[in-house]
Amino acid sequence: MRGELFCFTIAADSLATLVHGDTEMAKKTTKRREWTKEDVHTLKTLARERVKTSVIARRLKRTEGATRQQAFKLGVSFKAGRGKKRK
Numbered sequence: 590m591r592g593e594l595f596c597f598t599i600a601a602d603s604l605a606t607l608v609h610g611d612t613e614m615a616k617k618t619t620k621r622r623e624w625t626k627e628d629v630h631t632l633k634t635l636a637r638e639r640v641k642t643s644v645i646a647r648r649l650k651r652t653e654g655a656t657r658q659q660a661f662k663l664g665v666s667f668k669a670g671r672g673k674k675r676k
C-alpha cells in the first residue's frame with residue numbers, strides 16, 4: 590500500500606482556513622485623531638516629569654510612534670537629563 594496517492598477536493602475557503610488556522614482575524618482600521626490642546630498639555634507635562642514614552646502614549650491612547658512624532662514637532666524632549674553625579 591505504500592506509494593499510493595489520495596486525491597480529494599477541498600473548497601478554497603476551507604484550504605485558507607487550514608493554511609492560516611481555524612479562526613479569521615478582523616482587519617484593524619486606522620482612525621486618525623487630531624491632537625487637542627489638552628493632549629498637547631498632557632504630553633508636555635508628562636515629558637517634563639520624565640515619564641516614559643510608552644506610559645505617555647498609553648495615557649493619551651495613541652501609539653508610541655505618534656507620541657514621539659508629536660513631541661518632536663512641538664520641540665519636546667524625552668531625554669532623561671544628567672541626574673546625580675557619582676563620586
